[in-house]
Amino acid sequence: MQSRTPTDSRTILTDLVLPSETNPLNNLFGGELLARMDRAASIAARRHSRSIVVTASVNHVAFNKAIPLGSVVTVEAAVSRAFKSSMEIFIDVWVEDRESGKRSKANEAIYTFVAVDETGSPINVPALVPETELEKSRFDAALRRKQLSLVLAGKMKPKDATELKALFKD
Ligand SMILES: CC(C)(COP(=O)(O)OP(=O)(O)OC[C@H]1O[C@@H](n2cnc3c(N)ncnc32)[C@H](O)[C@@H]1OP(=O)(O)O)[C@@H](O)C(=O)NCCC(=O)NCCS
Numbered sequence: 001m002q003s004r005t006p007t008d009s010r011t012i013l014t015d016l017v018l019p020s021e022t023n024p025l026n027n028l029f030g031g032e033l034l035a036r037m038d039r040a041a042s043i044a045a046r047r048h049s050r051s052i053v054v055t056a057s058v059n060h061v062a063f064n065k066a067i068p069l070g071s072v073v074t075v076e077a078a079v080s081r082a083f084k085s086s087m088e089i090f091i092d093v094w095v096e097d098r099e100s101g102k103r104s105k106a107n108e109a110i111y112t113f114v115a116v117d118e119t120g121s122p123i124n125v126p127a128l129v130p131e132t133e134l135e136k137s138r139f140d141a142a143l144r145r146k147q148l149s150l151v152l153a154g155k156m157k158p159k160d161a162t163e164l165k166a167l168f169k170d
Helices: 030-049 133-152 162-166
Strands: 011-016 052-063 072-082 086-096 103-116
Touching (some): 030 052, 030 072, 030 086, 052 086, 052 133, 072 103, 086 133, 103 133
Antiparallel strands (some): 011 072, 052 103, 072 086
């Protein structure tokens, strides 16, 4: 199977924040942002695997900055590491200043998708080859995050999470 780079899967969704998508403080509702991130991540996973993909886990979400009504929001997703059938997707969320046009980082998230066949059974995906320094550091840390997610889901024994445990030594 031919390997792919994060650029091959990079997916950029830009959209406005409308009144029906806000909370009582007139900021973007968290669930709406989760849905936008899931959509972008699912396209990135599909571009990498060229197969049907399902969300297996939301590993991390940080709502660092409120996003006001009327904002232009860009959700940027790319595969950060591919395992056997699963892929980690890193998502960066940017907000555009109306006057200067300058983008600032508002949020980020990490999702896990699994490639499946028509019956929903997991299938193998191509390897990912990171290119930039940022892509390499996200790639390196992805195995620890996968182990943490599996431990939290009760699918891996903590004693088997070798790379994750190594983080806490010294
Ligand atoms: C995701 C799903 C296909 C996994 O099926 P499964 O029977 O657990 O299959 P496996 O145990 O072989 O796991 C498949 C891969 O997913 C990974 N995985 C499963 N659960 C995970 C979790 N919580 N976090 C990270 N990775 C996970 C496994 O490590 C494995 O990765 P690998 O093949 O790259 O090593 C299955 O649970 C499913 O279909 N879930 C519903 C998905 C869905 O409907 N999502 C939409 C939300 S409503």
